[in-house]
Amino acid sequence: DAKTTQPNSMESNEEEPVHLPCNHSTISGTDYIHWYRQLPSQGPEYVIHGLTSNVNNRMASLAIAEDRKSSTLILHRATLRDAAVYYCILRKISNFGNEKLTFGTGTRLTIIP
Amino acid sequence: NAGVTQTPKFQVLKTGQSMTLQCAQDMNHEYMSWYRQDPGMGLRLIHYSVGAGITDQGEVPNGYNVSRSTTEDFPLRLLSAAPSQTSVYFCASSWTGVNPTEQYFGPGTRLTVT
Numbered sequence: 008d009a010k011t012t013q014p015n016s017m018e019s020n021e022e023e024p025v026h027l028p029c030n031h032s033t034i035s036g037t038d039y040i041h042w043y044r045q046l047p048s049q050g051p052e053y054v055i056h057g058l059t060s061n062v063n064n065r066m067a068s069l070a071i072a073e074d075r076k077s078s079t080l081i082l083h084r085a086t087l088r089d090a091a092v093y094y095c096i097l098r099k100i101s102n103f104g105n106e107k108l109t110f111g112t113g114t115r116l117t118i119i120p
Numbered sequence: 121n122a123g124v125t126q127t128p129k130f131q132v133l134k135t136g137q138s139m140t141l142q143c144a145q146d147m148n149h150e151y152m153s154w155y156r157q158d159p160g161m162g163l164r165l166i167h168y169s170v171g172a173g174i175t176d177q178g179e180v181p182n183g184y185n186v187s188r189s190t191t192e193d194f195p196l197r198l199l200s201a202a203p204s205q206t207s208v209y210f211c212a213s214s215w216t217g218v219n220p221t222e223q224y225f226g227p228g229t230r231l232t233v234t
Contacts, residue, residue, distance in 0.1 A: 106223070
């Protein structure tokens with residue numbers, strides 16, 4: 008299975024943009040790039056996903072490199088509530104029943120007031 | 121919708137005891153799964169189910185049993201608790217299909233085995 012590499016930790020100032028990188032150099036053409044985050048003492052929550060094109064939603068933006076070997080999750084204006092562990096996960100397009108998520112250790116994002 | 125609910129929130133067991141962690145979802149999702157998260161680590165898949173009556177093993181299934189008699193419920197049974205099973209347990213659910221969809225996670229059960 009293709010793996011992802013993320014920095015262990017990052018810091019950002021409140022109300023500034025945050026760019027969280029993820030490398031996935033062995034990604035295949037059938038892998039979606041998903042991002043989840045886990046707030047302290049909570050279960051993970053979905054943030055965003057994409058295949059080839061950049062994606063935007065109410066929580067964040069996902070920028071995908073043209074060769075798809077890396078991606079960046081962008082939080083446009085970080086708040087204290089965005090302090091969490093962010094996981095970059097590859098998920099295959101597959102037939103019915105292959106929904107498994109493989110979590111790494113993620114990036115711990117600290118927001119400085 | 122309540123989403124994914126888990127009970128209990130906290131549990132302390134003695135070595136050798138058995139118990140069942142409950143998970144329920146009200147979104148009519150076919151797919152449900154159980155993960156465990158040890159301190160400082162990511163989540164690891166224990167068991168999963170793609171529908172009522174269908175279950176399969178994940179990455180770390182030893183010491184755990186599951187069954188899926190209804191779409192809504194997916195209980196996780198610890199047969200004989202061991203200190204190595206001290207962890208936080210998360211249940212998740214989602215639709216199934218060709219294009220991967222968002223998974224919804226419960227709030228977790230923190231289990232300590234002494």
